[in-house]
Amino acid sequence: MAGRRVVVVGGGFGGLTAAKGLGRADVEVTLVDRQNFHLFQPLAYQVATGGLSPPEIAAPLRRILRRQQNTRVVLAEVSSFDLERHHVFLDRMPNGKEGASLEYDELVVAGGSAYSYFGHDEWAEHAPELKSLSGALELRTRILRAFEAAEVETDKAARRAWLTFVVVGAGPTGVEMAGQIGELARDALHRDFRNVDTRSARVLLVEAGPRVLGAFPEPLSHRAARALERLGVTVLVETTVVGVAAEEVSLRRPDGSTGGVPARTAIWAAGVNASPLAAALAAAVGRDVDRVGRLTVEPDLTLAGHPEVHAIGDMVVVSDGAGGTLRLPGVAPVAMQQGRYVARAIRGRSSGPFRYRDKGDLATIGRSRAVAVVKGVRLSGFPAWVIWLAVHITYLIGFENRLIVLTRWAFSYITRNRGARLIGQEEP
Amino acid sequence: MAGRRVVVVGGGFGGLTAAKGLGRADVEVTLVDRQNFHLFQPLAYQVATGGLSPPEIAAPLRRILRRQQNTRVVLAEVSSFDLERHHVFLDRMPNGKEGASLEYDELVVAGGSAYSYFGHDEWAEHAPELKSLSGALELRTRILRAFEAAEVETDKAARRAWLTFVVVGAGPTGVEMAGQIGELARDALHRDFRNVDTRSARVLLVEAGPRVLGAFPEPLSHRAARALERLGVTVLVETTVVGVAAEEVSLRRPDGSTGGVPARTAIWAAGVNASPLAAALAAAVGRDVDRVGRLTVEPDLTLAGHPEVHAIGDMVVVSDGAGGTLRLPGVAPVAMQQGRYVARAIRGRSSGPFRYRDKGDLATIGRSRAVAVVKGVRLSGFPAWVIWLAVHITYLIGFENRLIVLTRWAFSYITRNRGARLIGQEEP
Numbered sequence: 023m024a025g026r027r028v029v030v031v032g033g034g035f036g037g038l039t040a041a042k043g044l045g046r047a048d049v050e051v052t053l054v055d056r057q058n059f060h061l062f063q064p065l066a067y068q069v070a071t072g073g074l075s076p077p078e079i080a081a082p083l084r085r086i087l088r089r090q091q092n093t094r095v096v097l098a099e100v101s102s103f104d105l106e107r108h109h110v111f112l113d114r115m116p117n118g119k120e121g122a123s124l125e126y127d128e129l130v131v132a133g134g135s136a137y138s139y140f141g142h143d144e145w146a147e148h149a150p151e152l153k154s155l156s157g158a159l160e161l162r163t164r165i166l167r168a169f170e171a172a173e174v175e176t177d178k179a180a181r182r183a184w185l186t187f188v189v190v191g192a193g194p195t196g197v198e199m200a201g202q203i204g205e206l207a208r209d210a211l212h213r214d215f216r217n218v219d220t221r222s223a224r225v226l227l228v229e230a231g232p233r234v235l236g237a238f239p240e241p242l243s244h245r246a247a248r249a250l251e252r253l254g255v256t257v258l259v260e261t262t263v264v265g266v267a268a269e270e271v272s273l274r275r276p277d278g279s280t281g282g283v284p285a286r287t288a289i290w291a292a293g294v295n296a297s298p299l300a301a302a303l304a305a306a307v308g309r310d311v312d313r314v315g316r317l318t319v320e321p322d323l324t325l326a327g328h329p330e331v332h333a334i335g336d337m338v339v340v341s342d343g344a345g346g347t348l349r350l351p352g353v354a355p356v357a358m359q360q361g362r363y364v365a366r367a368i369r370g371r372s373s374g375p376f377r378y379r380d381k382g383d384l385a386t387i388g389r390s391r392a393v394a395v396v397k398g399v400r401l402s403g404f405p406a407w408v409i410w411l412a413v414h415i416t417y418l419i420g421f422e423n424r425l426i427v428l429t430r431w432a433f434s435y436i437t438r439n440r441g442a443r444l445i446g447q448e449e450p
Numbered sequence: 451m452a453g454r455r456v457v458v459v460g461g462g463f464g465g466l467t468a469a470k471g472l473g474r475a476d477v478e479v480t481l482v483d484r485q486n487f488h489l490f491q492p493l494a495y496q497v498a499t500g501g502l503s504p505p506e507i508a509a510p511l512r513r514i515l516r517r518q519q520n521t522r523v524v525l526a527e528v529s530s531f532d533l534e535r536h537h538v539f540l541d542r543m544p545n546g547k548e549g550a551s552l553e554y555d556e557l558v559v560a561g562g563s564a565y566s567y568f569g570h571d572e573w574a575e576h577a578p579e580l581k582s583l584s585g586a587l588e589l590r591t592r593i594l595r596a597f598e599a600a601e602v603e604t605d606k607a608a609r610r611a612w613l614t615f616v617v618v619g620a621g622p623t624g625v626e627m628a629g630q631i632g633e634l635a636r637d638a639l640h641r642d643f644r645n646v647d648t649r650s651a652r653v654l655l656v657e658a659g660p661r662v663l664g665a666f667p668e669p670l671s672h673r674a675a676r677a678l679e680r681l682g683v684t685v686l687v688e689t690t691v692v693g694v695a696a697e698e699v700s701l702r703r704p705d706g707s708t709g710g711v712p713a714r715t716a717i718w719a720a721g722v723n724a725s726p727l728a729a730a731l732a733a734a735v736g737r738d739v740d741r742v743g744r745l746t747v748e749p750d751l752t753l754a755g756h757p758e759v760h761a762i763g764d765m766v767v768v769s770d771g772a773g774g775t776l777r778l779p780g781v782a783p784v785a786m787q788q789g790r791y792v793a794r795a796i797r798g799r800s801s802g803p804f805r806y807r808d809k810g811d812l813a814t815i816g817r818s819r820a821v822a823v824v825k826g827v828r829l830s831g832f833p834a835w836v837i838w839l840a841v842h843i844t845y846l847i848g849f850e851n852r853l854i855v856l857t858r859w860a861f862s863y864i865t866r867n868r869g870a871r872l873i874g875q876e877e878p
Contacts, residue, residue, distance in 0.1 A: 058598065058873040075503040077870035084642035085867065094644040097598040097873070117599035117612065155872075170486065170525040171545035184545065214512035216522040422861040422869050426854055433850040439513065441850050442505035444583075445486040445525070 025050060028368060029110050029126040031100050031299065033060050033083045036335035036357035037132035041093055042086075043365025051093040052124055056114060057155075058082055058097050062418055064354060065427075066152050067195055070161035070289070071202040072210075072443035073434060078427050080155060081419040098122070100299060103129070105306045105328055128368050132335045132361065133297030135352060137290055138314065145266035149188075149288035152195055161289055163446040165203065168287045169211055170445070172218045179284065185223040186285035188271045190263050191292030192229035193236070194385040197246060199289055200227040201388040204253030209389075209438035225255045226283065228273060230262045230292075235385055235393065237351060242393040245402045249387040263292075294352060296337035303333060312339060318347065321375030323364055332367065334360035340376060350378055354417070386410045389435065453478060456796060457538050457554040459528050459727065461488050461511045464763035464785035465560035469521060470514075471793025479521040480552055484542060485583075486510055486525050490846055492782060493855075494580050495623055498589035498717070499630040500638075500871035501862060506855050508583060509847040526550070528727060531557070533734045533756055556796050560763045560789065561725030563780060565718050566742065573694035577616075577716035580623055589717055591874040593631065596715045597639055598873070600646045607712065613651040614713035616699045618691050619720030620657035621664070622813035625674060627717055628655040629816040632681030637817075637866035653683045654711065656701060658690045658720075663813055663821065665779060670821040673830045677815040691720075722780060724765035731761060740767060746775065749803030751792055760795070762788035768804060778806055782845070814838045817863065 026049045030041045033055035041053045059080040068074040087093045101113040110129065112122040137151035150160045165187065172184040185207075189200040207223035214220075227234065227250060233243040234250070234257055247257050258273070265272030270282040296315035304310060304317045307327055311317055317325075317333055321343040325331040336352035350356045356378055363376045386392040386407060394406035401409065411431070418424050430441050454477045458469045461483035469481045487508040496502040511523045529541040538557065540550040565579035578588045593615070600612040613635075617628040635651035642648075655662065655678060661671040662678070662685055675685050686701070693700030698710040724743035732738060732745045735755055739745055745753075745761055749771040753759040764780035778784045784806055791804045814820040814835060822834035829837065839859070846852050858869050 058594065058871070072505075075505040077500075077503040077872055080872055082642070082871045084639075085871070088642045096602060097595075098602070115599075115602055116595050117603045117608065119603075122602070156874075166486065167525075167544050171543075174524060174526070174543055174550070175545045175547075180545065211512075214510070214516045420869075422857070422865075422867075426857055426869075429850070429854055429857065437850075439850075441848075441854075443486070443510045443513070444505055444508055446584075 026127040027052070027125060028128045028130065029054065029124050030130040030132065031110065032132035032134060032297075032335070033057070033095075034063075034132060034134045034335065034357065035354040036134070036361045037130065038083070038086065039358045039361030040130045040132065040332075040334070040365045042090070043362050044368060045090040045093065047092070047365075047369045049092060049128070049368065051090070052096055053083060053087065053093060054096045054098055054100055054110070054112065054124070055083060056097070056099040058084065058095075060086060060419060061155055063153060064194075065414065065418075066155065066158040067199045067202060069155065069158040069442070070152060070165065070199065071206050072162055072166065072440035073202065074427060074430055075442040076155050076159065078423050078430070079418070081423065086419060096124070100133075102302055103306055105303075105325075105331060108330070127330065129331045130361075130364055130368075131299055131303060131331070131333045131337075132357065133299035133337045135294040135296045135315075135336045138293045138295035139290065140293060142266070145290070148266045148268055149190060149271075149290040151290045152199060153294075159446060162442075162444070164287050165206070166443055166445045169207075169215065169218070169220055169223075171286070172220075173215050174217070181218065182224075183269060183284035184286050185218070185220070186226070186283065186287070187223065188226045188228060188283060188285045188288045190228050190271075190288065190290050192227050192231070192234035192257070192259070193291065196227060196229070196289075196291035197234055197250065197385055197387060199291055200225050200255045201250055201253055201386070201391075204250070204255045205388045205438075206440060208254060210440045210443075221254070223254070225253075226285070227255050227257050228261050228263055228271075229257070229259045232259055234259070238383060238385070238393060238395060239400055242395065242400055242402060246385065246387055246393050249391045253388055294336065300333070300337040303331065322367065322372065323360055323376050332364040334364055343375060348378065355381060384410045384413060389438075454555040455480070455553060456556045456558065457482065457552050458558040458560065459538065460560035460562060460725075460763070461485070461523075462491070462560060462562045462763065462785065463782040464562070464789040465558065466511070466514065467786045467789030468558045468560065468760075468762070468793045470518070471790050472796060473518040473521065475520070475793075475797045477520060477556070477796065479518075480524055481511060481515065481521060482524045482526055482528055482538070482540065482552070483511060484525070484527040486512070486523075488514060488847060489583055491581060492622075493842065493846075494583065494586040495627045495630060497583065497586040497870070498580060498593065498627065499634050500590055500594065500868035501630065502855060502858055503870040504583050504587065506851050506858070507846070509851065514847060524552070528561075530730055531734055533731075533753075533759060536758070555758065557759045558789075558792055558796075559727055559731060559759070559761045559765075560785065561727035561765045563722040563724045563743075563764045566721045566723035567718065568721060570694070573691075573718070576694045576696055577618060577699075577718040579718040580627060581722075587874060590870075590872070592715050593634070594871055594873045597635075597643065597646070597648055597651075599714070600648075601643050602645070609646065610652075611697060611712035612714045613646070613648070614654070614711065614715070615651065616654045616656060616711060616713045616716045618656050618699075618716065618718050620655050620659070620662035620685070620687070621719065624655060624657070624717075624719035625662055625678065625813055625815060627719055628653050628683045629678060629681055629814070629819075632678070632683050633816045633866075634868060636682060638868045638871075649682070651682070653681075654713070655683050655685050656689050656691055656699075657685070657687045660687055662687070666811055666813070666821060666823060667828055670823065670828055670830060674813065674815055674821050677819045681816055722764065728761070728765040731759065750795065750800065751788055751804050760792045762792055771803060776806065783809060812838045812841060817866075
C-alpha cells in the first residue's frame with residue numbers, strides 16, 4: 023500500500039478536506055484545481071456587494087497545504103478520465119503545453135456544481151451568478167454602476183429601472199444577497215449620492231417555491247421574509263422567471279399572468295447543475311446522470327465497479343444501498359464530511375456507509391438579523407446572527423483573513439459602509 | 451462670486467486634493483473621474499505581488515467626499531473641452547447615454563499620466579504597467595502563474611524562462627517591484643512548491659540611466675542597488691530595452707551589443723506620457739505639448755489666456771515666468787500641493803506663483819530596507835523603512851484601510867507570506 027498515488031480533483035470544500043485528511047498518510051497526493059485558491063463560497067455575495075475583497079475569502083491552495091510534504095498542487099483543468107488505465111487528463115496547464123496526464127491508484131473527484139439557467143444560457147449574460155469569484159466581481163461592478171447610472175439619469179422611468187434589482191432564487195444565497203443590496207441602498211450609499219435617493223431602490227426576490235429559505239422550518243422562513251421586507255426587499259413567492267434581458271426581467275405571477283419588470287440588474291442564485299466531471303465519470307461506467315447532472319455513487323461514495331474512484335460533494339447523489347438515495351443538501355458541511363470520509367477510506371479506516379451528521383442550517387438577512395437551526399433548536403434575530411458570524415469566521419481559512427474579515431465587519435457594523443466598493447473596468 | 455461652478459477633472463492626488471480644498475468654499479464642485487475610486491498608486495506594486503488587495507489601496511471617491519455637501523461626483527470620461535463656452539464634454543457615462551456635458555466657471559484639470567512604451571505600444575501586451583489597478587492585477591496573475599508554469603514545466607530552458615522576470619525602469623516603482631518579486635521568490639513561495647526551487651528565480655532590473663533611483667543622491671542609489679542584489683535582483687544599468695516579446699526581452703548592453711533574454715514575464719515601470727487631456731487643452735489655445743505630452747502652464751498653474759482654467763499634476767510643466775520651467779518630479783506630493791494651491795486660488799486666496807516644498811524622497815527595497823531623503827537628511831536601512839511605512843500609512847485614505855494594510859504588513863513581516871496571492875481568471 024505504501025506510496026500509493028492519490029489524485030484529488032477540485033480544491034473546494036470536499037476536495038480540500040480530502041487532501042488535508044491524507045496529510046499524514048503514506049500516500050502521494052496530487053490536488054488539481056483550475057484555480058490557485060480555495061474559495062469560501064458562502065461569503066461570495068459579500069464580495070458582490072463590496073463588503074469584502076476577494077483575497078479575504080480565497081486562500082491559495084499551495085499555502086494551505088505547504089507543510090503537507092506528501093502533497094503537491096497542480097493548477098490545471100481536468101478534461102477527462104481513463105478509468106481502465108487509471109489516468110486523469112489535464113487541460114489548460116499554466117505553461118500552455120498539452121497532453122499532460124496524471125496516473126492514480128486512488129482517485130477523488132470533487133468537481134462541485136455551477137448555477138444553471140434552466141436551459142436558458144442566454145440569460146447568463148444579463149444575470150451573473152454568485153458561485154464564482156469572477157461572477158461576484160462582475161456583480162459588484164454592475165450593482166455599483168447601476169447606482170452611478172441612476173445618479174446621472176434624468177429620465178424618471180429609466181432611473182427606476184437602474185434602481186431595480188432582481189434576485190432570482192430565495193435559498194440562503196439569494197436571501198443574503200437581497201438583504202445586502204437592501205442595506206447597501208438604505209445605509210451604505212444614501213449619503214454618498216446627490217441627485218438620487220438610493221433608498222428608493224427596489225429589490226425583488228423571486229422564488230418559484232411557496233416561501234423563502236425553503237429548507238428551513240416554516241416559522242423561520244416567515245421571520246426571514248419579514249426581516250427582508252423591513253430592509254425594503256419585495257418577496258415574490260410562487261413566481262417564476264420566464265425571461266431575462268438587458269433591461270427587463272419577465273415573471274410569471276402566482277395567478278398565471280406574465281409581465282416584465284424594467285430592471286437593469288439581475289442576480290442569479292437559483293438552480294445548480296453538477297460539474298461536467300460527474301457526467302464524464304458516469305459515461306465511463308455506462309450510467310446516466312440525473313436531471314441536474316449528478317452522478318449516483320455507492321453508499322461508500324465510490325463509483326460502482328470502481329472501488330478506487332471516489333466522488334463527493336454536490337456533483338453526486340449517494341445511494342442508500344436499498345434502491346433509493348440519501349437526501350443531502352448541496353452545502354459545504356456535506357462536502358467536508360464526505361471529504362473526511364473518503365480520506366479515512368483511503369487510509370484503510372473505512373467503517374460502513376457514509377452518514378451525514380446535520381449540524382444545522384444558517385442564513386443571514388443583514389445587520390444583526392439571521393435565522394438558524396442548530397441541533398434542532400430554532401433561533402432568529404441577534405442570537406442567530408452571532409452564531410452565523412462565529413461559524414463563518416471559524417471556517418474561514420487563515421488567521422490573517424479571519425482578523426481582516428472581522429475588522430471589515432466591525433467597521434461595516436459601526437459605519438454602515440462597505441469597504442470594498444470598487445467598480446471594475448477591465449476587472450473583471 | 452457665490453455659487454460658481456467648479457469642475458474638477460480627475461480624482462487622483464491632484465484633483466482630489468483640489469476638490470477637498472473647496473469643501474467649505476461657496477462654490478458648487480463637480481468631480482469627474484472614469485473610475486469610482488481614488489487609487490493610492492504608490493502601493494499598486496504591492497497588489498501586483500499579492501501583498502495587498504485592491505480595495506485596500508483604493509477608496510471610493512463618493513465615500514471620501516460624502517460629507518462635502520457642495521460637491522458631487524460623476525463617473526465618466528472627459529472627451530474634450532470647449533474653453534470659449536466653458537463646457538466639458540463627457541463620454542462613457544454609466545447610463546450609456548451620449549452627449550452629456552458640464553458647464554463651469556472654473557475648471558481644474560488633473561488627468562495624470564500613463565506609462566509610455568517609447569512608441570512601441572505593441573510591447574504593452576507583453577509587459578503590463580503598474581500605474582493602474584487593472585495593470586497591477588494583470589501582473590499579479592502573470593507573476594503567480596509563471597511560478598505555477600515552472601512547477602509543471604519539465605524542459606529546463608523553458609522552466610528558466612518562466613522563472614525570469616524583467617523589470618524595466620529603476621525609479622522607485624521599478625526598484626520596489628523588483629525587490630518584491632525577489633522576496634516573493636525567496637521567502638513567500640519557496641516552501642509552497644515541490645518540483646521547482648523558486649529561489650532560483652532571476653529578477654533583472656533594467657535601467658537606461660547610470661544607476662538605480664536616479665533622483666536620489668548617489669550613495670543612496672548604491673545602497674539600494676546592494677540591497678536589491680542581496681534579494682537576488684540583478685541590476686543592469688546603462689542598458690536599454692529594444693524589444694519585448696512573449697518569450698523574450700531584447701536588451702542593448704552598455705558595450706553596444708544587443709541580445710535577447712528568455713523571460714516569460716516583463717513588467718513596465720519606465721517612461722510616462724501625460725494624459726491626452728494635456729494635448730486637448732494645449733490645442734485649444736494653439737500651443738504644443740512637450741516630448742512626453744505635457745502642457746506648459748503659467749506660474750499660477752493656469753492656462754495662458756484662461757485664468758479660469760487650472761491644470762495640475764504630472765500632465766503639466768510649470769513655467770517659471772522667466773522663459774524656463776520648474777523642475778518638478780512626477781510624484782504625489784507635487785500634485786497634492788498643486789491641488790491645494792489651486793483650491794486656494796479659486797477661493798480667492800492666491801498669493802504669488804506656485805512653489806513646491808520638497809519634503810523628501812522615499813523608496814523601499816523590501817523587508818526592513820529602504821532609502822530616504824528627509825529635509826536633506828539621508829537615511830537608509832531600517833530607519834528609512836520605518837519612515838517609509840509611517841508616511842504610506844498616513845497618506846492612505848480611511849482608518850479601516852490603514853488598519854487592514856497594517857495588519858497585512860504585520861502578518862507578512864512575521865510569516866513572510868503575501869496574503870492576496872490570487873491568480874485571476876476572468877478577473878483580468
